[in-house]
Amino acid sequence: MLRFDGRTVLVTGGAGGQGSSHVRAYHAEGANVVIGGIDAGRGTALADELGDRARFVSLDVTDESSWSAAVQDTESAFGGLNVLVNNAGVQNPPALIEETDHATWSRILDVNLTGTFLGIKVAAPALRRAGGGAIVNIASVMGVGGTAHYAPYVASKWAVRGLTRTAALELGRDNIRVNTIHPGVIATPFIQEPAAGATAAIADFYSPEPFAVPRLGEPVDVTRLLLFLTSSDASFVTGSEYVIDGGLLLGPALQAA
């Protein structure tokens, strides 16, 4: 018996760097997987590659009617929804607060925060109909401290923490657990390609060398934690925050001379 046999999992941004790793792992562990996202080419290709128990649904997380259609599609295809992973996210082009335009601020908050809010709002009744389940919201280490030039992103990921704790309180009695994961720097297009409107990628100036685990994170690092948090092994874990960053938040691991 596999860990997610008979379970149905919806991953937003499911064709992205981390999302596709999550989708593949859930599928390999027996789940029905729904790849939700705006990248139909990649999403459909991944669903076709996985074959049985996998489908792509068009889902713009900023749009409530898109959410309703995706959750309805999931329930009619697989008979229910057990796990929601709010993984879709975007970063702002680096800029000081006083140089950040209102439209950029709104766009980042809209995807990262409002997208997560809408996901919880629309999926909660489906999770309840399935007898309970789990939601994981993907935040960031930038949702734990401050980062110059990333105010919209930082603010959106901090806000996801408050939303998560509130949802955990509201949904606990329905057997629905809600937690956050806070990745450090993970090797995906998110850091390897410039954000919309930016000229440099994070990977162009970031080095993991000073930190306790001196390497970039891999998507599978996050996937392993996610699968634990959404499995029955974590049935007593809710409203909690999991940093997975190789020691980035600890600060530099200074070596004795």
Ligand SMILES: NC(=O)c1ccc[n+]([C@@H]2O[C@H](COP(=O)([O-])OP(=O)(O)OC[C@H]3O[C@@H](n4cnc5c(N)ncnc54)[C@H](O)[C@@H]3O)[C@@H](O)[C@H]2O)c1
């Ligand atoms: N890579 C990192 O270093 C890092 C670190 C901390 C947190 N994160 C977070 O991890 C999550 C996944 O990022 P990733 O590293 O896989 O990057 P990625 O760019 O590969 O994936 C992001 C995905 O989100 C999707 N997306 C964007 N806007 C959307 C919308 N409106 N509706 C639906 N989907 C949308 C994109 O199409 C893409 O598939 C994000 O929430 C990101 O903020 C990433």
